[in-house]
Amino acid sequence: MIPAAFEYHRPTNMDDVIAILTKHGDDARVMAGGHSLIPMMKLRMAEVPHLIDLQDIGGLQDITIDGRRVTLGAMVTQHELVNHQALANVAPILRETALQIADPQVRYMGTVGGNVANGDPGNDMPGLMQCLDAQINLVGPDGARSVAARDYYEAAYMTTREDDEVLVSVSFDAPKGGYAYEKQKRKIGDYATAAAAVTITKDGGTVASASIAMTNLSDVPVWSETACDALIGTDCNADALKASVEAMLGDIDPTEDNRGPVAFKRHVAGVILKRAITRAWDRA
Amino acid sequence: MTQKMHIKLTVNGEDKEFLAEPRELLIYALRENLNITGPHVGCETSHCGACTVTLNGKSVKSCTMFVAQANGAEITTIEGLGTPDSLHVLQEAFKEHHGLQCGFCTPGMITRASKLLEENPTPTEEEVRFGMAGNICRCTGYQNIVKSILAAANELNASKEAAQ
Ligand SMILES: Cc1cc2nc3c(=O)[nH]c(=O)nc-3n(C[C@H](O)[C@H](O)[C@H](O)COP(=O)(O)OP(=O)(O)OC[C@H]3O[C@@H](n4cnc5c(N)ncnc54)[C@H](O)[C@@H]3O)c2cc1C
Ligand code: FES
Ligand code: FES
Numbered sequence: 001m002i003p004a005a006f007e008y009h010r011p012t013n014m015d016d017v018i019a020i021l022t023k024h025g026d027d028a029r030v031m032a033g034g035h036s037l038i039p040m041m042k043l044r045m046a047e048v049p050h051l052i053d054l055q056d057i058g059g060l061q062d063i064t065i066d067g068r069r070v071t072l073g074a075m076v077t078q079h080e081l082v083n084h085q086a087l088a089n090v091a092p093i094l095r096e097t098a099l100q101i102a103d104p105q106v107r108y109m110g111t112v113g114g115n116v117a118n119g120d121p122g123n124d125m126p127g128l129m130q131c132l133d134a135q136i137n138l139v140g141p142d143g144a145r146s147v148a149a150r151d152y153y154e155a156a157y158m159t160t161r162e163d164d165e166v167l168v169s170v171s172f173d174a175p176k177g178g179y180a181y182e183k184q185k186r187k188i189g190d191y192a193t194a195a196a197a198v199t200i201t202k203d204g205g206t207v208a209s210a211s212i213a214m215t216n217l218s219d220v221p222v223w224s225e226t227a228c229d230a231l232i233g234t235d236c237n238a239d240a241l242k243a244s245v246e247a248m249l250g251d252i253d254p255t256e257d258n259r260g261p262v263a264f265k266r267h268v269a270g271v272i273l274k275r276a277i278t279r280a281w282d283r284a
Numbered sequence: 285m286t287q288k289m290h291i292k293l294t295v296n297g298e299d300k301e302f303l304a305e306p307r308e309l310l311i312y313a314l315r316e317n318l319n320i321t322g323p324h325v326g327c328e329t330s331h332c333g334a335c336t337v338t339l340n341g342k343s344v345k346s347c348t349m350f351v352a353q354a355n356g357a358e359i360t361t362i363e364g365l366g367t368p369d370s371l372h373v374l375q376e377a378f379k380e381h382h383g384l385q386c387g388f389c390t391p392g393m394i395t396r397a398s399k400l401l402e403e404n405p406t407p408t409e410e411e412v413r414f415g416m417a418g419n420i421c422r423c424t425g426y427q428n429i430v431k432s433i434l435a436a437a438n439e440l441n442a443s444k445e446a447a448q
Pocket of ligand 3: 383384385
């Protein structure tokens with residue numbers, strides 16, 4: 001499996017990256033860890049005449065924590081998300097999610113930016129970023145801009161990012177209260193049959209706020225506001241869980257593939273969301 | 285065919301320079317340009333771990349990296365861990381505890397395990413299984429692989445204590 005030939009660029013600053021993107025348009029693409037892009041190039045499903053390796057660009061590798069505000073540089077790897085203790089203290093859902101992505105070797109290479117930018121419905125970070133109401137920070141020839149993760153995904157592999165823009169970081173407020181990332185997969189290293197990211201805050205004995213997002217159950221990640229509303233004000237009893245799951249099922253649109261038929265995926269989505277809510281509530 | 289690139293790697297402590305197309309996968313650069321045939325090609329699709337090397341301190345599947353990306357890197361393969369006359373503790377443990385049968389996955393297993401033990405010198409059985417989850421073996425069965433790694437960890441820790 002040999003990919004088509006390409007010209008390799010390894011610039012050392014972002015201006016050069018943008019210049020190469022501007023010059024070659026559709027023919028140029030950035031590469032982070034390469035663990036989604038290289039397999040696609042090997043299958044010749046992606047052709048990239050100009051490949052721009054981001055590994056030498058400074059300022060994309062940092063995890064910054066300022067009070068509750070967290071910023072993850074695009075080139076932060078999943079391995080670093082797992083091992084960063086200060087991040088785990090303030091936002092443990094990042095570690096919990098990253099540990100469920102792929103396998104150790106892939107996590108050393110796979111990055112936050114690549115996972116968020118890729119646009120594959122199977123990627124786990126996009127759902128998490130929607131749950132956290134993260135901002136996705138981009139730079140391009142016209143300067144910098146931020147897009148809400150909940151507005152970022154348009155269709156499979158289609159996002160609001162322009163071809164000449166680069167994702168530099170994601171930022172979010174560390175969630176308060178309880179959290180869970182729950183994922184059903186056939187084996188380690190597999191993408192989700194269904195996954196759910198949930199955060200819940202508690203006031204007295206009832207749910208004060210909730211955020212729920214689902215992975216790989218539509219061509220984009222699904223943030224389900226109605227599923228959140230079904231929990232708010234309840235004590236997360238069985239009826240509330242059922243109503244939340246029902247609401248979520250109204251928002252997803254899975255398709256049949258090698259992970260199973262639609263009815264099975266909807267069943268698994270319900271089981272996974274129930275588990276995620278229960279765990280988040282217990283931790284709230 | 286595109287222009288070849290000048291590639292420099294430090295492999296098992298030795299500086300290597302050669303020409304290669306940027307699209308060449310690191311595993312083929314190691315095996316075919318440098319004749320370092322310890323890392324194997326199993327699946328070629330980032331799933332089996334037979335091609336695992338240590339690159340700048342990371343366990344990496346060398347079938348999923350372009351040689352251009354690795355340019356300038358320090359790489360350790362199974363050849364850099366031990367020799368037939370002086371086996372690495374992990375190699376000794378795999379031999380002792382029947383951690384291999386056909387041996388095809390073993391270079392990747394041991395290279396990955398060496399990094400795992402460096403990062404976590406006292407792993408539990410569960411941590412070994414989770415930390416080795418990127419490596420697939422089709423014939424030995426994982427029981428003895430895990431046993432070998434745990435034995436190697438004990439051995440390394442015992443010699444560390446003895447040295448103190
Ligand atoms: C065996 C295996 C199992 C996996 N399992 C999972 C899993 O369970 N869950 C999961 O979420 N992922 C999984 N992955 C994917 C892995 O997490 C990828 O590494 C990740 O999705 C992409 O990150 P990357 O850094 O490798 O991106 P790359 O492959 O380098 O890039 C992916 C895409 O994003 C674009 N891109 C990258 N960085 C930027 C940027 N800064 N700005 C703009 N565009 C950018 C690239 O142009 C490309 O189109 C798996 C991969 C493998 C090989
Ligand atoms: S050959 Fe690289 S992971 Fe199987
Ligand atoms: S020893 Fe044969 S594949 Fe592992």
